Amino acid sequence: MYKGDNFRIIDKETFEFRMPEDRPMKILQLTDLHLGFGWMARNLDRKAMEDVTTIVERTKPDLIVLTGDTIFPFFLRTGTVNNKKQAAKFMEFMDMFRIPYALVMGNHDAEIGSKLNREQLGNEFRKGEYSIFAHGPKDIFGAGNYFIHLVKPDDWDAPLPNGYCRSDMALVMLDSNMYGKGWLTSGFDRIHADQTKWCMDRLEWLREYNPDMRAMAFFHMPVKEYKIAYEKMKLGDTSVKFHFGGISEKEDYFGISRYKEDFFEKAQKNGMIKAMFCGHDHLNTISLTYKGIRLTYGMSIDYGGYSGIKKKQTQRGGTVITVDYDGSWDVKPEPLSVVVTPKVRGLKLFTERVQKERAKQRERARARIAELEKEREERKKARKEAAERRNAKIKQFYEDKISKNRHTD
Ligand SMILES: [Fe+2]
Numbered sequence: 001m002y003k004g005d006n007f008r009i010i011d012k013e014t015f016e017f018r019m020p021e022d023r024p025m026k027i028l029q030l031t032d033l034h035l036g037f038g039w040m041a042r043n044l045d046r047k048a049m050e051d052v053t054t055i056v057e058r059t060k061p062d063l064i065v066l067t068g069d070t071i072f073p074f075f076l077r078t079g080t081v082n083n084k085k086q087a088a089k090f091m092e093f094m095d096m097f098r099i100p101y102a103l104v105m106g107n108h109d110a111e112i113g114s115k116l117n118r119e120q121l122g123n124e125f126r127k128g129e130y131s132i133f134a135h136g137p138k139d140i141f142g143a144g145n146y147f148i149h150l151v152k153p154d155d156w157d158a159p160l161p162n163g164y165c166r167s168d169m170a171l172v173m174l175d176s177n178m179y180g181k182g183w184l185t186s187g188f189d190r191i192h193a194d195q196t197k198w199c200m201d202r203l204e205w206l207r208e209y210n211p212d213m214r215a216m217a218f219f220h221m222p223v224k225e226y227k228i229a230y231e232k233m234k235l236g237d238t239s240v241k242f243h244f245g246g247i248s249e250k251e252d253y254f255g256i257s258r259y260k261e262d263f264f265e266k267a268q269k270n271g272m273i274k275a276m277f278c279g280h281d282h283l284n285t286i287s288l289t290y291k292g293i294r295l296t297y298g299m300s301i302d303y304g305g306y307s308g309i310k311k312k313q314t315q316r317g318g319t320v321i322t323v324d325y326d327g328s329w330d331v332k333p334e335p336l337s338v339v340v341t342p343k344v345r346g347l348k349l350f351t352e353r354v355q356k357e358r359a360k361q362r363e364r365a366r367a368r369i370a371e372l373e374k375e376r377e378e379r380k381k382a383r384k385e386a387a388e389r390r391n392a393k394i395k396q397f398y399e400d401k402i403s404k405n406r407h408t409d
Contacts (some may be wrong), residue, residue: 001126001127001128001131001132001133002100002128002129002130002131002132004100005018006018007100007132010149010160012134012135012136012137013134013136013137013145013146013147014146014147014149015132015134015146015147015148015149016148016149016151016156016166016167017063017100017148017149017150017151018151018153018156019062019150019151019152019153019323019325020062020153021153024322024323024324024325025062025063025150025322025323025324026059026060026061026062026063026320026321026322027061027062027063027064027065027171027320027321027322027323028055028056028059028061028063028064028065028318028319028320028321028334029064029065029066029067029218029296029298029318029319029320029321030052030055030064030065030066030067030298030301030318031066031067031068031069031220031278031279031280031298031299031300031301031319032067032068032069032070032106032279032280032282032300032301032302032305033048033052033066033069033070033071033090033301033302034048034069034070034071034072034108034301034302034303034304034305035048035049035070035071035072035086035089035090036071036072036074036077036078036079036080036086036304037071037078037080037085037086037089037090038075038078038079038080038082039079039080040077040078040079041072041077041078041079041080041304044303044304044310045303045304047303047310047362048301048302048303048304049093049369050361050362050365050366050369051301051316051336051365052093052301053365053368053369053372054336054361054362054364054365055317055318055334055336056097056099057365057368058334059318059320059334061099061320062099062100063099063100063101063102063148064094064097064099064100064101064102065101065102065103065104065171065173065218065277066101066102066103066104067104067106067218067220067277067278067279067298068104068105068106068107068108068109068176068219068220068221068279068280069106069107069108069109069220069279069280069302069305070090070103070106070109071083071086071087071090071108071109072086072108072111072304072305073086073108073109073110073111073113073114073115074108074111075113077304077305078304081111081113081114081115082114082115083109083110083111083114083115083116083121083124084115084116084120084121084124085115087116087121087124087125087127088124088127091124091125091127091128091129091130091131094128094130094131095128095129095130095131095376096369096372096373096375096376097130097372098130099130100130100131100132101128101130101131101132102131102132102133102148102171102173102218103125103131103132103133103144103173104144104173104174104175104218104219104220105118105121105122105142105143105144105175105220106176106220106221106279106280107176107177107178107179107188107189107220107221107280108305109121110178111178112178112179112183112184118142118143118144118175118178119135119143121143122135122143122144125144132148133146134146136175136198137198139194140192140194140195140197140198141175141177141192141194141195142174142175142176142177142191142192142195143175144173144174144175145173145174145175145195145198145199146173147170147171147172147173147202148170148171148173149165149166149167149169149170149171150167150168150169150170150171150323151166151167152168152325155167165206165209165210165213167210167213168210168212168213168214168325168326168327169213169214169215169216169323169327169329170203170206170213170214170215170216170272171215171216171218172199172203172215172216172217172218172273173217173218173219174191174195174199174217174218174263175191175195175219175220176188176189176190176191176219176221176278176280177189177190177191177192177221180257180258180259187257187258187259188221188255188256188257188258188280189221189257189259190221190223190256190257190259190260190261190263191219191223191261191263192261193261193262195263196261196262196263196266199217199266200266200267200270203215203270203272203273204270206272207272212327213272214272214273214274214327214329215272215273215274216273216274216275216276216277216321216329217263217267217273217275217276217277218276218277218278219276219277219278220278220279220280221255221256221257221278221280222254222255222256222280222281222295222297223256223261223263223264223276223278223295224254224256224257224261224264225264225290225291225293225295226254226256226278226286226288226295226297227254227256228290229288229290229295230247230252230254230286230288232290233288239290239291240288240289240290241288241289241290242286242287242288243287243288243289243294243296243331244285244286244287244332244333245284245285245286245287245296245297245299245333246285246286247283247284247286248283248284248285248314248315249281249282249283249284253281254281254284255280255281264276264293267293268291268292268293271292273293274292274293274294274329275293275294275295275296275321275329275331276293276294276295276296277296277298277319277321278296278297278298279297279298279300281297282300282302282305282306282309282315283300283306283309283312283315284297284315285297285298285299285300285315285333287331287333294331296319296331298318298319299315299316299317299318299319299333299334299335300315300316301316301317301318313336313337313354313358314335316335316336316337317333317334317335317336318333318334319331319332319333319334320332320333320334336358336361337354337357337358337361338354338357
């Protein structure tokens with residue numbers, strides 16, 4: 001678990017994160033990495049990690065939020081169901097950047113048949129040097145329901161009022177769970193009613209202490225309003241505002257739940273959640289405002305989750321969210337390469353240029369990973385030597401004590 005001086009654990013479901021000095025805070029949303037770390041996934045994992053490196057180095061975020069399907073314990077695709085090993089490998093990679101990263105679960109991270117279930121995997125997700133994860137309240141659905149309060153540097157040392165609220169912006173992390181009835185073919189699950197209630201109650205409670213408090217929600221599977229808003233926009237409803245991106249899943253597919261859920265409706269009624277971010281549908285990248293709430297599909301990384309996706313490029317990247325001291329915020333896509341529209345995709349020269357640029361990008365990422373690995377080994381060595389020195393000192397202290405006692409005897 002992350003232990004920096006810009007981070008505090010308030011209770012089992014609340015963290016505080018100090019915003020940087022003199023500039024807005026930068027959050028990078030990454031989603032659907034689908035890292036396998038099995039014998040079948042080696043090449044694809046390498047590509048995914050190079051891409052993550054490129055985006056992280058380019059954007060230099062203060063905090064990374066991973067909205068699920070980070071690892072992929074699916075034997076037929078990766079050759080392993082060992083999500084314990086996957087989580088360890090993933091965190092070893094992420095820790096190299098020395099940037100804190102918060103996690104929510106996707107439907108695949110603890111896939112049916114994988115070594116660890118969601119609760120157990122949550123314990124693993126707490127073991128990274130820079131990872132942030134909390135199970136959240138035990139009596140509600142899901143693993144990984146928690147709040148991260150962003151706090152202005154000037155307020156960081158202010159006394160904590162009763163309501164925990166010295167923040168103007170809360171990041172709400174929610175588990176959208178796996179499959180509705182527990183088995184793979186029962187359809188996608190959703191944010192359950194008890195989770196929604198817990199979230200809205202907490203927000204109301206925070207508002208009592210800070211009427212200007214705002215929030216952003218992060219979860220894996222989209223709520224149904226993503227689809228509703230998109231369809232309304234297509235029919236010419238001008239109340240839906242388009243910001244960027246598109247819907248590229250086949251036949252305008254949205255991986256929403258068929259079960260009843262009302263997270264968006266409750267959030268809209270509450271009025272504090274201004275933006276929602278999800279992943280799940282790897283080819284959808286759209287960002288819309290619907291009924292006053294910004295709905296964004298994060299750009300994804302996946303190389304091995306969807307068959308054939310390794311050849312697709314326009315969906316691949318991250319999403320940058322900036323939050324200022326006054327609570328204002330902005331969302332921008334961070335594509336890995338030039339987003340090629342279908343109109344110019346046919347131009348051979350243009351495609352070749354993009355491919356060349358991507359090859360160079362990969363080379364730079366590989367070199368950076370090698371540098372980071374070297375730094376990590378040096379840090380490990382320094383830590384080991386410091387521990388050895390400490391042990392030697394302790395040993396010496398006791399040896400001196402024993403010999404002194406012997407002399408007095
Ligand atoms: Fe996924």
